[in-house]
Amino acid sequence: MSVTYEDDIDRIIKFVADCNAKFEDSKCDIRKSTLGGLGVFAKTEIGQGESILTLNKSSIFSASNSSIANLLCDNDIDGMLALNMAFIYETTVFKNTSHWYSFLRTIRFHDDQGRLNLPPSFWSANGKKLLEGTSFDTLFDALVPEDEIIQGFEIAVDLAHKWNEEFGLEVPAEFFHIDGKQREKDYKLKLERFISVAYTLSSRGFEIDSYHETALVPIADLFNHHAMQPDLKFVSLYDVCDKCGEPGMCKHLIAEEYLEAKEQEKYTPATGGADTAAIDDDLINKLENNLEDACSNKSADDEDGDDDGIQNPDECVDLVLKNDVSQGQEIFNSYGELSNVFLLARYGFTIPGNLYDIVHLGPDFMEILRKDDRHQEKVKWWSQVGHGLFCAWYAKMRQEEEDEEENEDEQNEAQSDASHPETDSEIEEESDEESDEEDGLKSWLSQLYIDFSGEPSPSTWALANLLTLTIAQWNTFFSQKSTLHITDSIINEEKLPFLAKTDNLHAKKMLSKLLKDKQLPSLTDSHAPRGAGVTDAMLQNSRILVQSEHDILDRCLKRLT
Known part of the structure; x- marks a missing residue:
């Protein structure tokens, strides 16, 4: 994680002031945080909806x-x-x-001893040993440059x-x-x-x-991350001209519309050169008038602007409070709902008790399969056919359950005359994110994991249930027996719910043994890799990530037993 020193605070605040930006330094204090580095704290109670920082986009870098x-x-x-x-x-x-x-x-891109701030993929060999065998390594392959x-x-x-x-x-x-x-x-x-x-x-x-x-946005980058309860939202008008940054009509849009009109003219039957020229002139005059009006309005806004230099809101970025904050409270932003793997790989820090952490089990299942030839036929079917069928069935089943729950919620809301307008969009957004995430995971092995609560993923239960089937149970899975190659056989869909079972004692026993055998780094003081290329920050972040995975395994073992 990059560091800003306390000696830099006055320099940053002066830069913001010189840019005629608005920072509520009378209500906010920048000082050391218990999370490490600097943080922003409330000097007094600040209400929801207040803007902590407003910067003209010309001031950002x-x-x-x-x-x-x-x-x-x-x-x-x-x-x-x-x-x-x-x-x-x-x-x-x-x-x-x-x-x-x-x-x-x-x-600063190095610490106070001059050591460079590098992602784990460029750590030394000793440093990478801190994360070997974790999801950082096995699922995301993030130790490879x-x-x-x-x-x-x-x-x-x-x-x-x-x-x-x-x-x-x-x-x-x-x-x-x-x-x-x-x-x-x-x-x-x-x-x-x-x-x-x-x-x-x-x-x-x-x-x-x-x-x-x-x-890079001065002061905005000093707010620390909180995944579950951020206090801020970052506001910026994204839809601007990608060539000049102007919101609304600009000379580039005028040129684009003119060229589009000329292109369309090629495919329009000619009715005389004079008429065509008139159409072009009318279009140009109209667009130029729109641009002049926009510029006039902008100039008027500039003249009527406040003394603090903040003029057109569309040309600013804002940090706005999503909720009330109390005096002395650290004010948090959010980088998103991200696991420690992603936080460390991209941002250089980890947080204890991260609810988005998982433990990947792909290599551990592969070790079971390597040791026992009896599973080969099942695994071949699962990898080529079964995983896709199960995921499609499971998604359909979950969608039906969600639709039923949504209908019940709508009826309850109608009866109580209560509403929560953000709920539907939140569900849709979460579903879209999950869908995008699943599309990016190409291998069925990537779906074998335990979530933060200690619950095995649906695919993990399914594969464990599949591998513990007896020969007779395995044969009943197919509508056609016999001469067809196993990957061409037709699955009996009525049997798919069995793969989703979470109370199969044989599957639980397999998973329990797999978890007990799983190898994670031991980062106690006596065992942690030290020496050349291992800094205190690397060791601290690795300990948090590894401890999270150990805790997840413990929670899962308690569930299974």
């Missing part, structure tokens, strides 16, 4: 408003690679001439030297100059610096709009 924005655009560099390069140039080449330098210099960021680094190096040759732009030597005499060593050093910046910015970036994409 993105690749699109950086000093090398045009070069990045000309070379089709966008996303996090663009932000990474923009940050590096702004802090090493342009420095004091940059509008954002006093803010950007407070973003990502090719994409290495490719991004090489692109950045090539562009830096190209821009130097073509325009005389200084090469950020500490990042992009590779010493030819000790190339391998220097390449590794510069790559790790580049990755450290990317990892740090990833932990502090906000999605702003279609023009700025991900950007």
